[in-house]
Amino acid sequence: MDGELLKTLIALGALLLSLPLSAAQLDLQLDASSRTWQTEELLKHPQVQTVTIKDDVSYKKDMTYQVVPVAALLTGLKPEDHLQAVALDGFAAEMAAAPLLNKHGARAWLAIEDPAQPWPPLSAGKPGAGPFYLVWTDPEAGNISPEQWPFQVASIKLMAPVAQRFPALLPDPALKDDDPVKKGFALFQKNCLACHRLNGAGDAQFGPDLNIPYNPTEYFGADFLKRYIRDPQSLRQWPQAKMPGFSAQVLPDEDLEMLMGYLKHMAGRKVRP
Helix, strand or coil, rough: CCCHHHHHHHHHHHHHCCCCCCCCCEEEEEEHEEEEHHHHHCCCCCCCCCEEEECCCCCCCCEEEEEHHHHHHHCCCCCCCCEEECCCCEEHHHHHHHHCCCHCCCCCHECCCCCCCCCCCCCCCCCCCCCCCEECCCHHCCCCCHHCCCCEEEEEEEEEEHHHHCCHHCCCCCCCCCCCHHHHHHHHHHHHCCCCCCCCEECCCCCCCCCCCCCHHHCCCCHHHHHHHHHHHHHHCCCCCCCCCCCCCCCCCHHHHHHHHHHHHHHCCCCCC
16 A cells, blocks of 8 residues: 555544544433433533442443433333333343432433543443443442443333233243242343343343243353353453343342242243244
């Protein structure tokens, strides 16, 4: 390649990297109150404020953001409603509306990336958490899991409950309401369904199916499966690994047992997609 042309291309690349990010938009599909928010509109929202998140789940350090209370954007919703936050990479977090509407205790905020001051990469060779990132203050008060911190959010949708949309996820209907397997199903929705499908059911485009062709309880010993859920990279390491570990603070041992109980139960209820 001609030397002058190479210099020109390098200079052009440097110029492009130095340009600020373009503004983005957040699509809220909430029936009567549906609307699209532009970055600039959110940064001028009457309730916008600066919040410091201690030990941010995604960045693993304290981070300061311009935020708007999520409750201020979810006008007209009821605590019993069900939402799905969809990220640019296919991550689809299933979320009950109730904690998102809280104004005390664990509180949800929409962090907004200013194109003039972009956030840092999540790690080497990876993008940042923008343009929109759902973060929490005092998450311990609401037992908020890592899957309830979706980043690169593109849309938030009002949806029918998971059990209604995906009957292939349901445990045996003969089980009593207080059966631990049913509690495990609720934990699966909260902690796993954002990344994984099961029996081909779910909206995630991210991780492998957890029942087809094999359920992890069929090829992991119980102790190793627990260890994998707690600290995935202690068993499998690769540069693009994205599964977070679930600490005992987020997923207590009793809950982990019930989650594994649901998975083992579903190994006997395979449904080919």
